[in-house]
Amino acid sequence: MTERDPIITAKEVASVDVLSGGRMNFGVGPGWINQEIRNHGTDPDHRWKVMRERxxxxxxxxxxxxxxxxxxxxxxxRITSWPKPFRKPHPPILVAGNGPNVAKRVIAYGDEWIPMLRPHVLDHITEFKKTVPAPTSPSASLSSAANSTTSTPTRRPASTASCSGSAPRTPRP
Structure with missing residues (x-):
């Protein structure tokens, strides 16, 4: 996200979400090649905060x-941007990264975690699962969604962030 304009990206993501009928999962990361990050006008030392704000x-x-x-x-x-995403309030945000603060980032502004393939990634996954509250069970989520009066997929609250790699799906009629 440190190399993308948030206004244009919001429109692009919402458009794909609408065109796909709510199947868009939006992965974000801070970038890791310092020269590339600098060439996009971001100081690499601020990349995490830039990503969060975007x-x-x-x-x-x-x-x-x-x-x-x-x-x-x-x-x-006071800007306007259309279309709005199909999923409300927006597609799931999958936050990339490893390290001691990744769980805090996922909880703060994401829905799921994309662990980076690095040595000891399994240790990071174990630590992440200890830090983040467990998501609601997929079967409970699906059964409550099936009994709702709307067919629009819903977004899980941030407090139920997970590292499952995919968002729960609402059954389609």
Whole structure:
């Protein structure tokens, strides 16, 4: 996300989500090649905060008809952007990365974790599972969704973030 404009990316992600009928999963990462990050105007030392602000800005765009966002690295006033995502409030956000703060990032602004294939990644997964609250059971999620009056897929609350690699699916009629 440190190499992408959040306003354009929000529109692109929402468009794919609409065209796919709510099947878009949005993976985000801070980038890791410092020269590349710098060439996109981001100081590599600030890449995590830039990513967070860009994701938060996109969440504002997706959930408000007229959106504003003000951070240290991202700022805009009263913009409109259409289409809005098919899934409400927006497609699942999968946060990439490893390290001691990844669980905090997933809980803060993501829905799931994309562990990076590195040595000892299984240790990171074990630690992540200890840190993050367990998601609601998929069968409970599917049965409650099947009994709802709407056929629109729903997004899990951030407090149920997981590292499953895929979002629970709502059965289609």
């Amino acid at each position: 994701v938060e800005a996109m969440q504002q765009i997706w959930t408000h008809d007229i959106a504003s966002y003000h951070g240290d690295f991202v700022g805009f006033d």
